[in-house]
Amino acid sequence: MEIYNSMTRRKEEFVPIEEGKVKMYACGPTVYNLIHVGNARPIILFDVLRRYLEYRGYEVTFVQNFTDVDDKIIKRANEEGITSQQVAEKYIQEYFTDAKGLGVRPATIHPKATETMDEIIAFVQTLIEKGYAYAVPSGDVYYRTLKFKGYGKLSHQPIEDLQSGARIDINDEKENPLDFALWKAAKPGEPYWDSPWGQGRPGWHIECSAMNRKFLGPTIDIHCGGEDLQFPHHENEIAQSEAANGVPFAHYWMHNGFLNIDNKKMSKSLGNFFTVRDAAAVYGYEPIRMFMLSAHYRTPLNYSRESLEQAQAALERLYTAKDNLTFLADNGAQGGPNAAEQAVLEQADSFRERFDAAMDDDFNTADAVSVLFEVVRAANKAVGEEPTREGAAALLKLVLEFTDVLGLLYGREEESLDDKVEALIAQRQQARKERNWAEADRIRDELKAMGITLMDTKQGVQWKKD
Numbered sequence: 392m393e394i395y396n397s398m399t400r401r402k403e404e405f406v407p408i409e410e411g412k413v414k415m416y417a418c419g420p421t422v423y424n425l426i427h428v429g430n431a432r433p434i435i436l437f438d439v440l441r442r443y444l445e446y447r448g449y450e451v452t453f454v455q456n457f458t459d460v461d462d463k464i465i466k467r468a469n470e471e472g473i474t475s476q477q478v479a480e481k482y483i484q485e486y487f488t489d490a491k492g493l494g495v496r497p498a499t500i501h502p503k504a505t506e507t508m509d510e511i512i513a514f515v516q517t518l519i520e521k522g523y524a525y526a527v528p529s530g531d532v533y534y535r536t537l538k539f540k541g542y543g544k545l546s547h548q549p550i551e552d553l554q555s556g557a558r559i560d561i562n563d564e565k566e567n568p569l570d571f572a573l574w575k576a577a578k579p580g581e582p583y584w585d586s587p588w589g590q591g592r593p594g595w596h597i598e599c600s601a602m603n604r605k606f607l608g609p610t611i612d613i614h615c616g617g618e619d620l621q622f623p624h625h626e627n628e629i630a631q632s633e634a635a636n637g638v639p640f641a642h643y644w645m646h647n648g649f650l651n652i653d654n655k656k657m658s659k660s661l662g663n664f665f666t667v668r669d670a671a672a673v674y675g676y677e678p679i680r681m682f683m684l685s686a687h688y689r690t691p692l693n694y695s696r697e698s699l700e701q702a703q704a705a706l707e708r709l710y711t712a713k714d715n716l717t718f719l720a721d722n723g724a725q726g727g728p729n730a731a732e733q734a735v736l737e738q739a740d741s742f743r744e745r746f747d748a749a750m751d752d753d754f755n756t757a758d759a760v761s762v763l764f765e766v767v768r769a770a771n772k773a774v775g776e777e778p779t780r781e782g783a784a785a786l787l788k789l790v791l792e793f794t795d796v797l798g799l800l801y802g803r804e805e806e807s808l809d810d811k812v813e814a815l816i817a818q819r820q821q822a823r824k825e826r827n828w829a830e831a832d833r834i835r836d837e838l839k840a841m842g843i844t845l846m847d848t849k850q851g852v853q854w855k856k857d
């Protein structure tokens with residue numbers, strides 16, 4: 392399995408630190424608003440990465456943080472007249488709603504900055520003791536960037552370029568313009584924690600270094616995030632972690648390319664974004680996932696109505712195949728498989744090899760999806776004439792093997808049950824209006840047989856699954 396490592400700018404064979412295990416970390420969202428479709432790109436792709444590693448037999452520990460203390464959260468809290476903790480809690484729940492909709496499994500651990508405060512403070516203290524950080528009279532603590540010899544190695548920027556580009560602020564208490572904040576003294580009205588440097592809160596970068604060490608140890612296998620995080624965020628994480636721990640921080644760095652709109656990065660600051668919530672209301676959640684898989688994670692991807700509609704159509708073909716094979720597995724000719732079905736089943740290994748080869752080549756989901764569609768076309772054709780139950784069942788299993796790894800075909804069951812129940816309830820209401828009590832009772836019984844109980848309330852008919 393080869394991974395393109397942003398640090399070395401080459402594809403490298405993946406060798407885990409510990410055989411059979413993978414420790415991976417992805418920088419998660421700052422929870423002050425709904426995520427947009429650009430934010431969904433890393434979330435979906437690193438979920439696929441994790442699923443694929445598990446499919447290949449690795450035991451994966453996946454950590455994704457929530458930045459739950461930050462200027463933007465504080466600003467939002469002040470605007471809404473609630474605490475920043477309330478803002479964070481709200482948007483963490485909203486994150487999980489969208490993640491679930493997108494078929495993204497919860498990480499192994501979702502740490503929060505506010506729950507890692509002891510480790511963050513201890514981390515800053517170590518950096519001060521080792522001479523990599525210094526506190527200033529105001530109560531801020533800064534990282535002494537020039538002391539770290541490898542600074543710039545991830546983003547491939549010579550330190551001289553960074554120095555000439557750095558902004559100099561005359562009021563600065565920093566020793567050098569390149570130094571960055573590890574700890575910020577609290578301003579009036581801001582949330583704060585007690586520390587050896589007074590009341591304050593952590594900078595953004597230190598949070599990830601402290602969480603990595605706490606949950607995964609000093610060296611991890613894979614660190615991921617969007618391409619815009621390479622500098623300064625990941626560069627600073629490396630400087631902090633390697634200075635404090637004295638060992639390499641991450642063996643592989645993976646960065647996804649941008650989701651663009653009209654060839655510009657979709658972003659909050661440009662205002663050219665759609666929230667996942669709004670996009671899902673138009674296209675559905677699962678087509679967004681399908682759309683993201685259609686391109687390699689490092690290439691730019693353009694968001695447009697056409698590309699989302701294409702993804703919808705592609706997904707529809709998968710569902711049609713699944714529904715058809717499911718039907719035939721119950722209603723085809725007894726026994727099987729027949730010769731046509733057998734011929735496709737005999738190619739299973741070669742399909743698997745090609746699927747794995749695509750994914751092993753730096754997680755080329757675009758090629759993996761093509762293999763999936765080849766399997767689907769072959770299966771559809773094989774059951775075109777005299778389908779057998781066993782043949783259809785085996786072909787269905789084969790198709791689902793690939794969709795499971797990619798995390799597709801998860802979205803319909805609930806929806807179709809909901810739709811069916813709602814439709815039956817509407818029919819029952821109509822029957823009651825027409826005073827057709829027998830029909831209304833019959834529908835109630837039909838729902839009962841589906842495991843649905845109806846409750847006639849003042850607000851209308853409600854239902855629950857038994």
Ligand code: AMP
Pocket residue numbers: 418419420421429430431432433616617618619620647648649650651656657658
């Ligand atoms: P932000 O909300 O900007 O802090 O971003 C959260 C995560 O989403 C980071 O990993 C970013 O790199 C990623 N991200 C933000 N915008 C985009 C985009 N347009 N395309 C791809 N990734 C993005």
Ligand code: ZN
Pocket residue numbers: 417418419599624628
């Ligand atoms: Zn981070």
